[in-house]
Amino acid sequence: MNHYSTSPSTVKTRSAALFSAVVPVYNESLLAVEFIQALANCLRAMTPCFEIIAVDDGSKDDTAARIKALGLTLPELKLLSFSRNFGKEKAITAGLHHASGDAVLIIDSDFQHPLETVPILFERWQAGFDNIYAVRRDRKDQTLLNRFFANNFYRLNQSLMSIDLPANAGDFRILDRKVVDAINLLPEANRFMKGLYAWVGFKGSPV
Numbered sequence: 001m002n003h004y005s006t007s008p009s010t011v012k013t014r015s016a017a018l019f020s021a022v023v024p025v026y027n028e029s030l031l032a033v034e035f036i037q038a039l040a041n042c043l044r045a046m047t048p049c050f051e052i053i054a055v056d057d058g059s060k061d062d063t064a065a066r067i068k069a070l071g072l073t074l075p076e077l078k079l080l081s082f083s084r085n086f087g088k089e090k091a092i093t094a095g096l097h098h099a100s101g102d103a104v105l106i107i108d109s110d111f112q113h114p115l116e117t118v119p120i121l122f123e124r125w126q127a128g129f130d131n132i133y134a135v136r137r138d139r140k141d142q143t144l145l146n147r148f149f150a151n152n153f154y155r156l157n158q159s160l161m162s163i164d165l166p167a168n169a170g171d172f173r174i175l176d177r178k179v180v181d182a183i184n185l186l187p188e189a190n191r192f193m194k195g196l197y198a199w200v201g202f203k204g205s206p207v
């Protein structure tokens, strides 16, 4: 069976007793607070019980303090704070270790991952997919040089690696609990998360 099939083999409906969102944050200040509030509204409309795990990756501005203050009025919000900046991959890794949900959303804190896509990813998870990743339709927002490197990265990867890395997909995705558990077992310290999401297998679906 094709690992990246677009329809589930058996139609089943899953529901999340708890849904988690992992949000890496670095020097986003007020934008992160606005984003987390918008994310909470989006999740509340989608599922009865959720948690938001914000991982402050050693921000040098007031990001951590602002998120902490928001937590006073948003009980679903949990904050992990790094001692220094370790990079997004490590922030996501920490978030995945602390997430307890049956399904876990990974999403940037700067509104670049559209919130209106989240319910679509979630419906795919409910239908039985395990690793539902958002795919960029185009890279019009990026420079020509960025587009050149992105296109050639996926082409090079395709010819060198045995796993099929979906082109133009990033961290924006929902992972089923079993995928999160599998990723959490991996010992890699220097992580390329996009590679690991694909490497662990399971039933994937692009949106």
Ligand code: UDP
Binding pocket: 023, 024, 025, 026, 027, 028, 057, 085, 086, 087, 088, 091, 107, 108, 109, 110, 112
């Ligand atoms: N981020 C992070 N650590 C970093 C850099 C970024 O946690 O060292 C967060 C950032 O706040 C954002 C996400 O990771 O939520 C993506 O970062 P950025 O917007 O810089 O990346 P891009 O949009 O270029 O992919």
Ligand code: MG
Binding pocket: 108, 110, 112
């Ligand atoms: Mg960004």
